Amino acid sequence: xxxxxxxxxxxxxxxxxxxxxxxxxxxxxxxxxxxxxxxxxxxxxxxxxxxxxxxxxxxxxxxxxxxxxxxxxxxxxxxxxxxxxxxxxxxxxxxxxxxxxxxxxxxxxxxxxxxxxxxxxxxxxxxxxxxxxxxxxxxxxxxxxxxxxxxxxxxxxxxxxxxxxxxxxxxxxxxxxxxxxxxxxxxxxxxxxxxxxxxxxxxxxxxxxxxxxxxxxxxxxxxxxxxxxxxxxxxxxxxxxxxxxxxxxxxxxxxxxxxxxxxxxxxxxxxxxxxxxxxxxxxxxxxxxxxxxxxxxxxxxxxxxxxxxxxxxxxxxxxxxxxxxxxxxxxxxxxxxxxxxxxxxxxxxxxxxxxxxxxxxxxxxxxxxxxxxxxxxxxxx
Amino acid sequence: xxxxxxxxxxxxxxxxxxxxxxxxxxxxxxxxxxxxxxxxxxxxxxxxxxxxxxxxxxxxxxxxxxxxxxxxxxxxxxxxxxxxxxxxxxxxxxxxxxxxxxxxxxxxxxxxxxxxxxxxxxxxxxxxxxxxxxxxxxxxxxxxxxxxxxxxxxxxxxxxxxxxxxxxxxxxxxxxxxxxxxxxxxxxxxxxxxxxxxxxxxxxxxxxxxxxxxxxxxxxxxxxxxxxxxxxxxxxxxxxxxxxxxxxxxxxxxxxxxx
Numbered sequence: 001x002x003x004x005x006x007x008x009x010x011x012x013x014x015x016x017x018x019x020x021x022x023x024x025x026x027x028x029x030x031x032x033x034x035x036x037x038x039x040x041x042x043x044x045x046x047x048x049x050x051x052x053x054x055x056x057x058x059x060x061x062x063x064x065x066x067x068x069x070x071x072x073x074x075x076x077x078x079x080x081x082x083x084x085x086x087x088x089x090x091x092x093x094x095x096x097x098x099x100x101x102x103x104x105x106x107x108x109x110x111x112x113x114x115x116x117x118x119x120x121x122x123x124x125x126x127x128x129x130x131x132x133x134x135x136x137x138x139x140x141x142x143x144x145x146x147x148x149x150x151x152x153x154x155x156x157x158x159x160x161x162x163x164x165x166x167x168x169x170x171x172x173x174x175x176x177x178x179x180x181x182x183x184x185x186x187x188x189x190x191x192x193x194x195x196x197x198x199x200x201x202x203x204x205x206x207x208x209x210x211x212x213x214x215x216x217x218x219x220x221x222x223x224x225x226x227x228x229x230x231x232x233x234x235x236x237x238x239x240x241x242x243x244x245x246x247x248x249x250x251x252x253x254x255x256x257x258x259x260x261x262x263x264x265x266x267x268x269x270x271x272x273x274x275x276x277x278x279x280x281x282x283x284x285x286x287x288x289x290x291x292x293x294x295x296x297x298x299x300x301x302x303x304x305x306x307x308x309x310x311x312x313x314x315x316x317x318x319x320x321x322x323x324x325x326x327x328x329x330x331x332x333x334x335x336x337x338x339x340x341x342x343x344x345x346x347x348x349x350x351x352x353x354x355x356x357x358x359x360x361x362x363x364x365x366x367x368x369x370x371x372x373x374x375x376x377x378x379x380x381x
Numbered sequence: 382x383x384x385x386x387x388x389x390x391x392x393x394x395x396x397x398x399x400x401x402x403x404x405x406x407x408x409x410x411x412x413x414x415x416x417x418x419x420x421x422x423x424x425x426x427x428x429x430x431x432x433x434x435x436x437x438x439x440x441x442x443x444x445x446x447x448x449x450x451x452x453x454x455x456x457x458x459x460x461x462x463x464x465x466x467x468x469x470x471x472x473x474x475x476x477x478x479x480x481x482x483x484x485x486x487x488x489x490x491x492x493x494x495x496x497x498x499x500x501x502x503x504x505x506x507x508x509x510x511x512x513x514x515x516x517x518x519x520x521x522x523x524x525x526x527x528x529x530x531x532x533x534x535x536x537x538x539x540x541x542x543x544x545x546x547x548x549x550x551x552x553x554x555x556x557x558x559x560x561x562x563x564x565x566x567x568x569x570x571x572x573x574x575x576x577x578x579x580x581x582x583x584x585x586x587x588x589x590x591x592x593x594x595x596x597x598x599x600x601x602x603x604x605x606x607x608x609x610x611x612x613x614x615x616x617x618x619x620x621x622x623x624x625x626x627x628x629x630x631x632x633x634x635x636x637x638x639x640x
Contacts, residue, residue: 033498105538128540129532132499147497148532169526172499187523209520212499228520250506267506298503315503340503 032355033096034132035298035340037082040351045344046091047353048079049360049375053093053111055118058346061363061373065118067093067111077109082134082174082341084142090156091115092142094131110135110144110152112159122159127152129170133213138177138196143184145171151184151192153199163199167192174214176222178236183222185211191224191232193239203239207232209250213300218257218276223264225251225300231264231272233279243279247272253300253342256310263303263310263324269295271312271327285327287312287320290334298340304350307366311350313339319352321369331369335359383486384508390416390490392511395521398494405495405524405533406604412490413608416483417616423479424613428620431562433468484605491601495526497534533601545596547603552592554610559584561617 038047045058053067053076068074077097084092090112097107108131110124129147136143141153141162151165169188176183181202182194187210193202209228216223221242222234227250233242247266255264261282262274269287274280287295296315301322303310309330310322317335322328337357344351350366359374390412398408417424440462448455463469493505502523512519526534530541537544595603 033500035499128538129535130498149527169523189520207520210523226520227522252503252506267503296503296507298499340500 032078032080034080034130035338036080036353036355036360037134037341038344038351038353038361039083039085040344040346041085045351045361046083046085047361048081048083048093048095049353050078050080050355052076053079053083053091053095053113053118054361054375055091055115056361056375058349058351058363059372061361061375063375067113067118067120069118076111077107081131081144084135084137085115086137086142086156088156089115090121092135092137092144094134094144096130106130108146110142110154110159112142112156124152124154124159124161126161130172132172133174136175136177136182136214138182139180141196143175143177143182143196145173145175145184145186147172149186149188151175151182151194151199153182153196165192165194165199165201169210172212176214176217178217183215183217183236185213185215185224187212189226189228191215191222191234191239193236205232205234205239205241212250212252213254216255216257216262221276223255223257223262223276225253225255225264225266227252229266231255231262231274231279233262233276245272245274245279245281252298256301256303258303258305258324261324263301265297265299265301265312267296267298269297269314271301271310271322273324273327283327285322285329287314287329289316289318299342302343302345302350304345304366309366311343311345311366313341313343313352315340317354317357319343319350319364319369321350321366333364333369333371335362383482383489386482386486387489387493388505388508388510390486391493391505392509394490394494395509395511395518395524396515398524399515399518399521403525405526405601406528408524409491409533409601409604410608412487413605414612416487417609417612420480420483421616424616425620428562428613428617430468432620433466434463437462437466437468487605488598488602491605492534492599494522494524495534495599495601496523497532497599528600528604531600533604534599536598537596537600544600547600547607548592548595551595551603551606551610552588554607554614555588555591556584558610558613558617559587561614 036048036050038045040058043058045056047054055064068076077095079093079095081094093111095109099105099107108127112121114121127146127148140156142156143153145151147170149167149169151171153162155162167186167188169186171186173185180196182196185191189207189210191205191211207226209226211226220236222236225231229247229249231245231251249266249268251264251266253265255262260276262276265271271285273282289295299313301310301312308324310324312320315338317337317339318332320332321330323330335354337354339352339354341353348366349363349372351363354360362374363372394408394412397411401407444458492501496502526532531544591606
């Protein structure tokens with residue numbers, strides 16, 4: 001054996017180890033570590049499209065403004081969380097910025113932007129973890145959970161911290177604000193009810209599984225899925241459990257509720273319709289791909305009461321339209337990329353946010369599933 | 382590529398977490414020890430090989446003095462010496478190559494169980510099978526992610542400044558282990574030889590590399606490195622104690638064929 005090799009192989013192996021470990025699980029370019037989201041208000045759609053915060057015309061898909069304006073010169077990190085739109089001329093986004101080069105650090109930022117032109121009004125950089133699902137607006141506050149385990153209540157005017165609430169694990173779920181109470185789930189397996197004014201704990205509902213999404217309120221009951229394969233109905237006033245439905249896998253997304261029926265999807269793509277009164281199963285449907293394979297689903301369903309449909313965005317990028325009566329799949333439209341957040345419905349269109357694909361936002365006809373527009377438009381050959 | 386090792390490791394980590402008091406650090410430590418025990422035959426052969434090489438160092442130096450001008454002859458004589466002593470100079474290579482994917486798989490298992498990003502957790506959600514056999518383990522993920530105020534799923538950060546102690550500990554334990562396993566330079570008398578220089582470089586390069594990796598990646602990985610290094614040192618002392626009755630290097634040298 002070559003002498004030089006015998007002496008150098010430990011160094012070569014050490015370098016190889018560093019290289020492989022450093023590159024395992026990483027990808028070049030823009031690589032997502034979470035999902036993007038969108039909100040439709042009136043004739044406008046606001047989207048966190050990974051690279052930018054974007055305001056668009058909901059009907060045509062035309063961009064009205066972006067933040068930052070010039071992506072090449074002025075990166076503000078990766079925009080993930082679903083934007084919150086206020087009635088006070090502000091729209092709230094969150095991004096994650098990697099800084100520092102050699103010893104890089106991740107910085108998470110909440111942005112308050114002018115709803116008309118996307119101008120920055122203020123930013124909040126005080127959280128140590130990642131923003132995932134987005135925040136909620138209530139009173140004078142913007143409330144958002146963070147991966148550092150805290151819930152932050154920020155003044156809508158200037159972004160100053162009004163109060164914080166510490167949980168024992170990451171808070172990735174969007175809070176639900178009803179009147180003077182904030183309801184927020186944490187990965188510490190607890191759903192908290194907090195006073196909107198000062199963040200004081202009103203009640204806590206603890207189970208065996210983490211709570212990853214926003215609860216849904218209907219008729220005095222909160223409905224929420226958990227990682228212990230269950231959907232829970234909780235009294236909004238007291239935090240007492242009304243019923244629990246035991247499924248077969250994690251429920252990560254928010255349930256949808258309409259006319260006494262709770263709709264929930266687990267991460268293996270089982271869609272359930274449950275009686276809101278007692279949690280009894282009405283029907284369930286297993287979503288499958290064109291190859292008849294199970295389709296993982298992260299997000300909850302979105303209800304279109306006007307058309308009697310339930311929309312589910314799946315990991316494989318497909319958007320499924322189910323009949324709420326029996327779960328029959330009326331249509332499904334594939335897409336490149338991953339659909340990991342809840343679709344939005346407004347009027348005749350259903351909007352889907354995608355990551356890791358060519359199109360980042362697309363709009364489809366809510367009745368027939370025909371694509372109305374996609375952003376960015378695919379380049380023609 | 383390594384999914385067939387990563388997901389079993391991650392499920393094993395969940396099992397250990399469930400039965401070791403829901404302490405993530407204890408579970409990582411236990412999994413590290415289990416894996417080190419599993420690959421013990423490989424690391425034992427690596428360490429024995431290194432130790433034999435160390436014992437043969439004086440003989441190598443003698444050969445170097447004698448055949449220093451004729452590199453080809455020197456190489457031939459060295460190979461002859463190693464062959465007689467039953468040492469493969471590249472004997473430590475294979476165990477390291479096998480350990481490398483295991484190390485990567487363990488790291489990936491840790492970040493699946495203590496994820497810092499939701500996509501990591503969502504990816505893992507489709508690969509948890511331990512709760513099908515033990516339903517009581519349903520809902521375990523994500524594991525408790527804090528240890529002494531540090532987030533085990535995040536890399537060290539200025540916000541948790543004390544988390545930088547872990548890369549320092551990784552460096553220190555790696556250096557100690559490397560020093561134990563490297564051939565002694567004092568006995569040779571020729572401090573400038575290439576082998577010694579390489580050995581000295583390795584003593585500092587490897588710990589620096591692992592320290593750097595620990596700075597960049599989840600602190601849970603640092604726990605693995607530290608426990609693994611401590612295990613390696615304990616293993617070294619065990620081998621040394623048990624080799625007292627083995628052949629002395631002089632006896633090996635005497636076996637060399639006379640010209």
